Amino acid sequence: MRMNKHLPSALETSSRRQFVRSVIYGGLAFYGMPAFARASKPPLGHVVIVGAGFAGLTAAKYLREWSLGNIKVTIVEPNPQFISCPQSNLVLGGSRTLDDLSFSYALARKQHNLQWIKDAVTAVDIANKQVTLSRGSLRYDRLVLAPGVDFDYSRIPGMPAPIADIPHAWKAGKQTLQLRQQLESMPDGGVFVMTIPAGPYRCPPGPYERACQVAHYFKQYKPGSKVIILDANADITSKKGLFLQSFQGAYQGIIEYHNNSGILQLDTASKTIKTDFETVKADVLNVIPPQLAGKVAQTAGLANVDQRWCEVDFTTYASNVNSDVHIIGDSISAGLPKSAHMATSQAKICAAAIVDIQSGIPPNPLPVFANTCYSFVDDKQAMHVANVYRYDPAKKSMVSAEGGGVSTKATDQEGDYAQAWVQNIWADTLT
Amino acid sequence: MKRLHLSIALACSVTWIMPLSLYAQDNDAQNISHAITTLAASCAACHGPQGNSLGGTPTLAALNKDYFIQRMQGFKNGSISSTVMHHHAKGLKDEEITALANYFALQQRHTPTVAPHQSFQGAQ
Structure with a gap:
């Protein structure tokens, strides 16, 4: 043979x-x-x-x-190029530019001989x-x-379709820059309102990280301004204790978190939102739509x-x-x-x-994989949630293994790890 | 299915044999299963492609097998303190840690390619 x-x-x-x-x-x-x-x-x-x-x-x-x-x-x-959603909240906080997050597809295409349309x-x-x-x-x-x-804009009362000056910025790109520019143009003392849809949605900790990034910018340049989070969910959906440390610590007096606050009515002209509990008027409004x-x-x-x-x-x-x-x-x-x-x-x-x-x-009947997710609370400090997931044939789903968990607090060291994470996942995906 | 039958029929008449996938190449020879190949691949987000980190996290490619096991078991049983890794190590079975050690020890160490930055073109 x-x-x-x-x-x-x-x-x-x-x-x-x-x-x-x-x-x-x-x-x-x-x-x-x-x-x-x-x-x-x-x-x-x-x-x-x-x-x-x-x-x-x-x-x-x-x-x-x-x-x-x-x-x-x-x-x-x-799309002509790859824009990374991870770290796009840092563009709002001012420690990243959109250029930092933009990549060419050319290398991956060539390296792996991909047909591309x-x-x-x-x-x-x-x-x-x-x-x-x-x-x-x-x-x-x-x-x-x-x-x-x-x-799904049909689920937003008063905003059945996208409105040009109310960006979602939930896919990184032009709207990320637009939202950053709106924050820059807003006078000190203004109110930034972000609405969070009921889960599931892309990037569970993302909205809370965004609130921290905007607050980080306000604290430096517009200290009289406020961030109001209107969350349709009953509570903070990810890294709750860690985000509360920031909301009640570094950003006390800047970030207000309101749970169970889905949009009952939105007036797009005046950027006013009615919830079960209150009516809030925004200077800059960021509606993250249901997904x-x-x-x-x-x-x-x-x-x-x-x-x-x-x-x-x-x-x-x-x-x-x-x-x-x-x-x-x-x-x-x-x-x-x-x-x-x-x-x-x-x-x-x-x-x-x-x-x-x-x-x-x-195929392998029992797949196992890991997930690590970092969130930045300012330009340097980050915190993680990390878990191993394994397939459970009885439940027919991926189940979180014992032993996973979150940081005890956001630190500079984890900020460095978060930067290493993003460099490595970009390299793994784009080369 | 028809193509598969055709292929097998054709193949029966020839003796030339080549591997068809990576698992069939080196990894099977070293007894590394699909399950470990895919599990190890999920480490890439932090530790780089095939364990070749761009920096800031340890490179796992060509790491000494015993050292890998010692560190991971230490994270798992709490005798070595860690920031993140205990949350992964505690979720892995002993045999998975050993198999991952074997896998990474076999990977070639090299300088990984940095993802190709390009300025934002404004289209999206």
Whole structure:
């Protein structure tokens, strides 16, 4: 038997799986294969990925790496560059610029030999395994949807559609800069009001971090100003004790936190909000809208939980509506925080599962992964929440393992760790 | 499925064998499972691709296996104090810590590539 030099020495112990993989590859790579296959068919099929954020781009990279290039990957992404949501609140606080958070896709494309289509998906034809783009269409063997979140303005009384001077700034980009400029233009003594939607929403601690960042800016440059948080939730949804340390400590007299304060009525002209308890007028208003799965997942009929989120199998991230379509990142229904680290961890489990499925072998039935999330309370100090999650087959969900938890307080050291985190996750995703 | 059958049929007539995925290459030879490959990959957010950190957190690639286990077990049982790592170590099984030690010891150490910054173009 003629053996390739890469063949593992432990072939006999590494089982049928190796054999199946080898014969499939051998069958298509050998010169005896039919001409049509040699010309066009990637050995392990074609995966189309919709969305090149943390989830989609990570899935693309690891699909290529772990299939040793035997899966062809095409990414469909309308945006020209990658903008990091993590640390975008620091642009509001003044310690980061948007340029710091902006990246080219070029290196990842080249490094992993990704097919790239700068376009948006307008429809998914699940029966025929085809996506429609604004220009043309694409066939797939497996589809990965990583569209992030969409905003639901229909749930905001008085603001049924976006309003130009009331930014959400909940996807990093132009609106982040707009909100920063509004804060800069606001006179000292002004009121910044931020509304938080009922969960689940992208980045659970994000709104509270934002409040701290704005307060950090006010404290230095506009000490007579206030931050009012109107939270539709019953309580602070993440790192509660830690954020309270800041609200009641460094930012006492600046930040006011009001729970159970969903919007009853919003007057966009006067930027006035009525809640169950009060009426608040803003000088700068930041409405973080209620959220749901990205549009492409909704239109494909895959948002089967409250017509908002997508139910998936956590061993493969295949949709429970159609198993040829995988969904990763913020669009899924899960008891998991919608974070960048979570999106990349899900993407890796999904990529490994697709390599296995396309190789004809069963995916890992018990995935385990980690999540670490940092929040900055000023320009230097940060705090974390960190957990290991493992799949529980009885509950059919990812369950937080014993021993996870949060910092005792925000520190400079954790601020340094948070900077290391962001450099490393950017490198992992974008190179 | 049809393609799979075709492939197997074709393959039966040939003897050339190549690995089809990374797991099938070096990792299977070292008894590293998919489960550990994906678990280890989730460490990248803080410790860099394949454990090659850009700085500020320890590089895990090519780290001595015994040292890795000693540190992680110390974080797990509380004998070594940590800022963040005890929250991960306590959630991992002993056999996972050992398997992660094996995995990272096998990774090649190199200087990781920095993500390619580009000024904001204003389109989004």
